[in-house]
Structures are given as structure tokens and as C-alpha cells.
């Protein structure tokens with residue numbers, strides 16, 4: 001399962017960012033695909049990006065309300081949330097992959113759940129993604145995307161590509177850019193010691209998807225009759241959850257590690273039997 | 285949450301999302317998204 005997931009994550013990263021040549025030229029892709037929001041965090045200001053970032057697009061519409069709210073962006077985020085929940089985080093987000101690769105560096109790992117820090121992402125969502133763009137819009141007539149501006153490490157990566165390619169942009173890089181690069185470096189360093197620190201404690205997109213984990217189409221099911229309470233799944237969970245008790249918790253990224261490790265196959269993705277039945281019927 | 289409640293909530297959100305996407309597409313909001321994504325966002329990259 002983990003190999004399949006890694007391959008999916010790599011393919012998705014390439015699918016979101018196929019214009020690799022633009023990294024050298026520092027140009028942005030401007031085609032129609034930029035009208036489509038991808039499910040994961042992927043900056044539309046990255047030269048290689050084919051689509052738009054849902055979180056950036058959400059802040060843009062909240063910061064420019066005179067144009068009317070962009071229901072297309074809100075509907076798209078709701079659609080991803082209702083179908084996938086945080087399955088997006090486990091399988092369909094390049095920044096999740098980046099952190100997982102860094103976590104492979106052999107250094108001592110922090111195995112604590114750090115539950116209190118987990119609330120931070122909801123504060124980031126409310127304050128930086130929703131309130132600040134709206135408040136600055138009301139005050140100045142044009143709001144700014146506060147999460148992008150102050151924190152987003154994915155945007156900083158795109159910025160580094162652009163700054164490398166353009167002297168004009170390099171000249172504009174000031175204090176704010178330095179702060180964002182420091183945040184990016186901090187996240188990279190923490191990712192070696194803590195599993196996906198940005199996803200667990202900061203990312204507002206993960207926070208939105210997590211709120212829908214309970215009702216999303218892709219969920220995890222526990223067969224309580226089969227479960228022997230051996231605790232293997234709890235040990236396997238990289239998000240430090242107890243899958244038997246919290247299989248649809250907002251922090252579950254649907255990585256499937258618990259499902260793969262359960263010795264009695266008591267855990268499964270919901271909807272799997274349906275797919276099996278369809279396959280059987282089709283093969284008859 | 286009960287199975288039935290989950291199903292109703294899921295269907296309601298799916299319906300709502302389809303309605304919102306359709307209204308947005310009808311009003312040309314995909315073009316707004318495309319335009320925004322086609323220009324360098326200085327705030328996003330930390331320059332604005």
C-alpha cells in the first residue's frame with residue numbers, strides 16, 4: 001500500500017507541475033488549466049504549476065468581495081472535501097510528499113502526538129485565511145491573502161524559482177521574503193524529526209478537509225468483531241492516532257498504514273467491498 | 285454519527301458543491317481563477 005501511495009504522490013506532483021521547463025525561464029503557465037483548482041496545496045505562482053491552488057484562490061475571493069464571492073472555488077473545495085476528506089493529504093498533495101521524504105532522514109524521531117499544537121491549524125484557517133483577507137478588504141478595498149503572504153512554504157518554493165530566474169524580482173525580495181524563507185527552512189528541519197509537522201499543526205487546507213473526514217466518501221471502517229485489540233495499528237499510525245477508536249478523526253490522512261499492518265484485516269477503506277463486487281460482476 | 289446522518293450530510297454537501305460550481309462556472313468565475321493563477325502573485329511568493 002505504501003509503495004502504491006508513494007507512486008501516486010509522485011505522479012500527482014508531476015501532474016500538478018508538468019511545466020518543468022518554466023522553472024528555468026521563470027515564466028508562469030497561463031493556459032485554461034489554471035482555471036481549475038487542484039485538490040492539494042500547490043502554488044499557482046510556481047512556474048511549473050498547471051492548475052490553481054484552492055487555498056490561494058479562496059483567500060483571493062475573500063479579499064476581493066466587490067467582485068462577488070467566487071462560488072466556483074468554494075464549491076470545488078467542498079467537492080474535494082465531501083469526496084476525499086483528508087485522503088487528499090495522504091495521497092494527492094505534493095507538500096505532504098516533500099515532508100514524508102524529509103522524514104526519511106535517519107535522525108531521532110519525536111513520537112508524541114502533540115495534540116494541543118494540532119489546534120493551531122484551525123486558528124490559522126480562521127485568522128489568516130478567512131478574517132484577515134476580509135478585514136483588509138473592508139479597510140483598504142483590497143484584501144491580501146494573509147496565509148500566502150506570511151506563512152505558506154509552498155509559495156516560498158515557487159518564489160525561490162522565480163527569484164532565481166528574474167533579476168527584477170530578486171531586487172524586490174526584502175524582509176518578508178527572508179522571513180518566509182526562514183519559515184520554510186524551519187518546516188524542512190522539523191520534518192526530519194516530526195512526521196509532517198506542517199500538515200499536523202499549520203496547514204489550513206488540511207484543517208478544512210479534516211472537518212469533512214467523518215462524512216467523506218473515502219473513509220476507514222473498523223470490523224470490531226475481527227479486531228483483537230492488539231494495538232499494531234496504533235503503533236503503525238504516523239499521525240499518532242488510535243485507528244480503532246479514531247478511524248475518522250480529522251487528523252487521519254488516509255495513508256492506509258494501519259490497514260496494511262493489521263494482522264487480522266479488521267480495518268479497510270469504506271466502499272472497497274462495493275468496488276470488489278463491481279469487479280466480480282464485471283469479470284463474470 | 286449514524287450511517288443515515290452521514291449519508292444525508294454527504295449527499296447534501298455534494299449537491300451544494302455541484303450547485304456552487306455550476307453557478308460559479310455560469311458567472312464566468314473559472315476565468316477569474318485562471319486570470320489570478322496566470323499572474324505572479326507577489327504575496328504568495330513573499331514579495332508583496
Ligand code: SF4
Pocket residue numbers: 041042043044045053054055056057145147148149152153154155156327328329
Ligand atoms: S502561497 Fe500557498 S496558499 Fe497561497 S496560492 Fe501559493 S500555495 Fe496556495
Ligand code: SF4
Pocket residue numbers: 040041088089090093094095096198199200203204205206207
Ligand atoms: S495538510 Fe496541507 S500540506 Fe499537508 S498534505 Fe494536506 S493539504 Fe497538503
Ligand code: SF4
Pocket residue numbers: 220236237238239240241242243246247251252253254255256257258259
Ligand atoms: S489512522 Fe490509519 S490511515 Fe489514518 S493516518 Fe493513521 S495509519 Fe494512516
